[in-house]
Amino acid sequence: xxxxxxxxKYLVTQMGNDKSIKCEQNLGxxxxxxxxxxxxxxxxxxxxxxNKELIINExxxxxxxxxxxxxxxxxxxxxxxxxxxxxxxxxxSSQGDSRNTIYFGExxxxxxx
Amino acid sequence: xxxxxQSPQSLIVQKGGIxxxxxxxxxxxxxxxxxxxxxxxxGPALLIAIRPDVSEKKEGRFTISFNKSAKQFSxxxxxxxxxDSATYFCAASSSGETSGSRLTFGEGTQLTVNP
Numbered sequence: 321x322x323x324x325x326x327x328x329k330y331l332v333t334q335m336g337n338d339k340s341i342k343c344e345q346n347l348g349x350x351x352x353x354x355x356x357x358x359x360x361x362x363x364x365x366x367x368x369x370x371n372k373e374l375i376i377n378e379x380x381x382x383x384x385x386x387x388x389x390x391x392x393x394x395x396x397x398x399x400x401x402x403x404x405x406x407x408x409x410x411x412x413s414s415q416g417d418s419r420n421t422i423y424f425g426e427x428x429x430x431x432x433x
Numbered sequence: 434x435x436x437x438x439q440s441p442q443s444l445i446v447q448k449g450g451i452x453x454x455x456x457x458x459x460x461x462x463x464x465x466x467x468x469x470x471x472x473x474x475x476g477p478a479l480l481i482a483i484r485p486d487v488s489e490k491k492e493g494r495f496t497i498s499f500n501k502s503a504k505q506f507s508x509x510x511x512x513x514x515x516x517d518s519a520t521y522f523c524a525a526s527s528s529g530e531t532s533g534s535r536l537t538f539g540e541g542t543q544l545t546v547n548p
Contacts, residue, residue, distance in 0.1 A: 417528070419464070422479065
């Protein structure tokens with residue numbers, strides 16, 4: 321069983337569209353994250369949720385809206401997609417804060433054309 | 434502001450050699466320093482981590498050396514193997530942030546181990 325699974329793995333869409341990426345973890349963790357990896361492979365945190373509560377919102381445009389229906393799921397919705405949104409988006413989870421092992425999903429490769 | 438600086442950007446090592454990747458940090462509140470390994474098409478995975486109460490941690494062929502006064506830490510891969518070819522990220526986190534603990538990553542090092 322995949323510990324952190326996210327769908328879709330690949331997404332190609334046009335500018336201006338709205339898209340969502342879904343994430344689920346079966347590790348029983350209480351903290352979930354979204355990270356963005358750009359074309360230079362730089363990893364940067366976007367959001368962090370603990371027990372469905374938003375605790376980190378890292379200066380991300382409000383076109384990005386995370387939603388956590390329960391502590392095992394953290395979805396990412398993106399409105400009005402722009403070319404600069406093209407990146408790999410990683411969902412991740414940990415038990416407690418980020419000083420414990422963070423488990424990453426395999427990534428969702430978003431290309432905006 | 435890049436709080437964790439990593440070098441080199443890329444590294445080529447012969448099989449059996451030692452790979453060394455260095456990181457420097459600025460925030461003295463950081464108290465957890467992991468290294469993550471990422472293979473193409475996969476997410477990063479924790480390789481090894483250290484807390485500042487020790488100066489070295491070894492797990493198999495992988496060793497972290499930590500210098501608190503210099504605010505530097507490094508990853509040493511002994512007897513490097515072609516299967517070690519991947520991107521390596523250092524990172525740092527602290528417990529004292531009021532806005533929630535976050536992991537700050539270095540820029541990454543692309544390691545290639547030639548057979």
